Amino acid sequence: MVLRYAMSRRRVGLSVHCQAKQYELRICIHRTCKRQGSEQLLKFAVDLGLPSLKAAPIGCLGNCGNGPNMVVLPDERLLHHVATPNDLAQVLRAFCRTSIDDTILQATQLRLAGNAHAAQQDFRQAINCYSQALQLGPSVGTHMLYSNRSAVYLQEGDKDAALADAQRAVEYAPPGFHNAAIRLIDTLFALGRFDEAAELCKRTADQDSSFKFREEYTAIKKALQSVGQQV
Template sequence: MKTATVSSSSFHPYTSPFLQYPNHTKPTTIPNPTSNTSKTNRKMIKSEIEIRVCVNKACSKQGSRETLDILSGISPPNINIKSCGCLGKCGSGPNLVVLPEGVLVNHVGTAMKTAQVLACFSTGKENDPENNLKSLALRKKADVELDNKDYEQALSLLSQAIELKPFGGLHLIYKSRSSARLGMGDVSGALEDAKKALNLAPQFTQAYICQGDAFLEMEEFDAAEKSYSSALQTDPSIRRSKSFKARVAKVHEKLAAADLL
């Protein structure tokens, strides 16, 4: 396993009063990301970690939106990634704050630095920043192939990404591979991957939709309706989505037709 190396000069205690967080404890000293004490403290964090990335004007100019995108793509489900306003230290960005540890990190302006920072605050035993980035790149290429309906190529790329055993983003890869398999007509494989995504991220809306799509193709309409209902519970905003409305209408139509038989 490759060890993440981030200069401790980038880490600062964050004490701004406007950022409140449940069980938020601010450290009195800056944690050394490679120290045994820091590693022990991170293992004790059982609940969600939250990382907020400043997307204010100065940090945006320094690439914070790219940092946010990378973190969103390589983080496991228990690490919540959000954008936020100014964190201070303008000109030293991109800046982010890690909660509940309450640590401000500056100069997170490259993909590798972003992956290394995530590794410093994660609880995973196997967290290779380079592998995480390779896996993310493969998934993004695969998503382009999915848009082009080249499902076979997308499947190949996503399988390669899974073989890298990334620390985070695996639920996103399984979701995309579920879509690829469904496009190829491998319905059972699509259902299997959707379930794997949900095992990793039980609140993952898109995985519920993929699961529902697979059930719909298998003509298991009750199960499809249940999956779509679960998707709506995790994210009520999809109620306004035309594609989601079409899915629900289709499954209701199939259920109504089955009742007439």
């Protein structure tokens, strides 16, 4: 697909202080753009984890119906019809001096497809997508693939596979990626290894206090308390 975008240099009332070679995408998540998939596009941009790029939501940018719309900072380039991961890759290449390796792009698309299958409880197909993505050997995002596949394995009842993937997710996870610890805690709990689950919960909270503000933390704490574990 050839990216169909319209570019405007009109000012949109934004200012940002950027270091050299630092770019920011502000992606509209207002009603029309949201219906056109802008939230999924934002998640894709965030999940890429590129150090030279920040992605964040923004309100309506106008040109409703021509979206998803976004603005690229610091140049304040307003873009339209950026609808797919491939479209976004072209935007990054053209305006942000950033090329996404094809392997990363393919792996991310497979992960998103796996997420969609998991949401439909098609666990076998979800696992297949995550496994294909891991076989590609992407340089970023591996921790999310292991984390997601662990969750699906656990839902299928394959606790050993869920444990192995959760351990890998924790190993590869960057600071602040709490999902990996949550997956491992969930699996340890399912295996009846309550003391290990409680210890990991405490350690994760000690390392990053923001973990305590996750909804999952409250649920984990209650579950552990129900089996006599204090967190």
